[in-house]
Amino acid sequence: MSIEEGAVQAHEAAANAPTAGEYIGHHLTHFNSTGHPQASIIDFSVINVDTLFYSVTLGLLTIFLLWLAARKATSGVPGRFQGAIEMLVEMVAGQAKGIIHEEESRKFVAPLALTVFVWVFMMNAMDFLPLDVIPNIWQQITGNHHAYMRVVPTADLNATLGMSMGVLLLCVYYNIKIKGFGGWVHELFTAPFGSHPLLYPVNFAMQMIEFAAKTISHGMRLFGNMYAGELVFMLIALMGAAWSASGTGVALWVGQVLAGSAWAIFHILIVVLQAFIFMMLTLVYIGQAHEGH
Amino acid sequence: MNLNATLFAQLVVFFTLAWVTMKFVWPPIVKAIDERAKKIADGLAAADKAKTDLVNAEKKATDELRKARESAAELRGGAEKQAAHLVEEARAEAARIVAAAREAAETEAAAAAQRAKEALREHVAQLAVAGAEKILRKEVNAQAHADLLAQLKSEL
Numbered sequence: 001m002s003i004e005e006g007a008v009q010a011h012e013a014a015a016n017a018p019t020a021g022e023y024i025g026h027h028l029t030h031f032n033s034t035g036h037p038q039a040s041i042i043d044f045s046v047i048n049v050d051t052l053f054y055s056v057t058l059g060l061l062t063i064f065l066l067w068l069a070a071r072k073a074t075s076g077v078p079g080r081f082q083g084a085i086e087m088l089v090e091m092v093a094g095q096a097k098g099i100i101h102e103e104e105s106r107k108f109v110a111p112l113a114l115t116v117f118v119w120v121f122m123m124n125a126m127d128f129l130p131l132d133v134i135p136n137i138w139q140q141i142t143g144n145h146h147a148y149m150r151v152v153p154t155a156d157l158n159a160t161l162g163m164s165m166g167v168l169l170l171c172v173y174y175n176i177k178i179k180g181f182g183g184w185v186h187e188l189f190t191a192p193f194g195s196h197p198l199l200y201p202v203n204f205a206m207q208m209i210e211f212a213a214k215t216i217s218h219g220m221r222l223f224g225n226m227y228a229g230e231l232v233f234m235l236i237a238l239m240g241a242a243w244s245a246s247g248t249g250v251a252l253w254v255g256q257v258l259a260g261s262a263w264a265i266f267h268i269l270i271v272v273l274q275a276f277i278f279m280m281l282t283l284v285y286i287g288q289a290h291e292g293h
Numbered sequence: 294m295n296l297n298a299t300l301f302a303q304l305v306v307f308f309t310l311a312w313v314t315m316k317f318v319w320p321p322i323v324k325a326i327d328e329r330a331k332k333i334a335d336g337l338a339a340a341d342k343a344k345t346d347l348v349n350a351e352k353k354a355t356d357e358l359r360k361a362r363e364s365a366a367e368l369r370g371g372a373e374k375q376a377a378h379l380v381e382e383a384r385a386e387a388a389r390i391v392a393a394a395r396e397a398a399e400t401e402a403a404a405a406a407q408r409a410k411e412a413l414r415e416h417v418a419q420l421a422v423a424g425a426e427k428i429l430r431k432e433v434n435a436q437a438h439a440d441l442l443a444q445l446k447s448e449l
Contacts, residue, residue: 030295038295046297055303059310066314070321075328082325089322111319112311119310154301158296162303171302 025236027131030156031138031148048156058279062115072214075226089114095280098288105174109286112170113279116163121275123154127229127267131237155226155272157219164219167282174289187292197266205238218281224275229267236260418446 018026029037031050057237069085078086098112136151153159175184188207189200240256243249422442 032297038297040295042296042298044298044301045351046295046299047302048297048299051299052302054305056306059306062317063310063313067316073325075325075332078325086322087328089319089325095321098421108311108315111315114319115310116307156299158299159303162295162300163307165300166304166307204429244418276367 020238023238024231026146026148027135027150027230027234029148030150033146037148048150050090050148050159051149051153051156051159054151054160055119055123055127058126058153059115059119062119062122066114066118088118092117092279096283099283100290101176101287102290105286105290109170113283116282117275117279118161120154121158121272121276124226124271124275126152127155127226127271130249131230131233134230152226152230154222154231157223157227160223160226161216161219163222164215167218167285168215169288171211171214171289174286177255178290179292191292196237214285218278218285221281222274222278225270229263229270232263233260236263414425414446414449417449423447 006260033047033049034040061163066085071080073082092114093110096106100106100109129151134151138149139145139147152155175187179187187201188254191203192206193199193203215247235261236256239252239259243253243256
């Protein structure tokens with residue numbers, strides 16, 4: 001085979017393969033209940049099957065792992081697994097204790113924080129799986145080579161905003177529980193600027209903005225980090241996809257290996273850190289609901 | 294990044310998982326940790342107590358040892374004193390016995406000497422009479438001269 005023939009073949013293969021834009025666009029499209037990409041920005045008749053499947057599966061796995069440790073928990077000498085889970089529990093319990101001073105609330109909020117931490121970590125960690133493995137398997141199973149599948153639930157804004165809205169609901173619940181409904185409404189209109197009829201609208205607007213900002217930033221932060229991380233993995237994968245039997249091609253292939261390894265290693269930090277931040281903010285926001293302005 | 298009903302599903306999953314953790318995971322683990330903490334605290338307290346006990350026991354043992362040594366010394370002193378006393382007594386007894394024996398022997402010797410003297414005196418008197426008889430060649434009436442003989446005997 002002459003060099004020219006090889007170049008022609010490579011060109012044909014490239015023509016059949018998706019373009020970079022198509023590849024990334026395909027990877028960023030959810031497998032949802034309609035079977036085709038969602039048209040409008042907001043459409044509550046659609047549900048992302050892949051996000052829900054992976055988040056529920058990983059949630060169950062989280063609970064199962066924690067339950068495994070809880071089932072055999074002994075006050076005697078703990079095994080390594082129990083010791084590891086206990087370290088987690090103690091870490092979360094310590095943070096919860098430092099932030100939420102209400103013993104009664106901690107009975108629910110501390111386990112919630114533990115679940116959030118481990119669960120979010122698991123969902124983030126889906127990023128470490130080779131980018132194309134699960135989507136390709138899914139395409140083989142369905143026989144549809146254009147089947148959509150995203151495997152990182154936290155790179156879906158619905159998942160992260162769903163959780164941050166859960167935290168918002170808890171904030172409202174604890175505000176009412178601790179301060180009473182009247183007390184909370186009073187706080188909504190008199191804090192942060194003070195109790196004066198002229199200031200009531202300003203205070204209320206401020207409070208609403210505060211709640212909205214907290215909730216949206218809470219969900220967006222995790223989503224943004226994981227989405228960006230996923231995107232970088234896709235770009236790195238594109239490097240290797242452009243490889244050919246030329247010097248530049250081999251360099252691209254080596255580039256994918258190097259960049260992919262480096263980004264994966266750095267991503268370990270992001271995965272754990274974002275899970276921790278999500279848990280800490282959950283505790284902080286619920287803690288704020290316990291304190292009067 | 295489209296919003297859809299996944300959001301609410303995720304919200305429900307979030308609360309469900311948290312509830313399950315609260316119900317079935319958190320309590321046993323925290324209980325185990327707390328119990329172990331208590332066990333360790335008890336163990337440390339017991340170790341402290343054991344240490345104090347050990348110090349006390351060591352002090353007691355030293356005291357006992359010292360007491361035993363003292364009483365042993367006392368006993369030995371007593372025994373030595375008693376032994377000395379016994380030896381002294383035995384020596385005195387021995388001396389007494391020796392003295393008595395010597396005295397008895399002396400008395401006996403004196404008596405024997407007296408007896409020998411008496412017998413000798415008797416013998417000498419007879420010898421004197423016999424000598425006188427021979428010298429005088431004359432029968433001497435022993436009865437008539439008994440006084441004379443007795444005087445002579447006492448003079449010997």
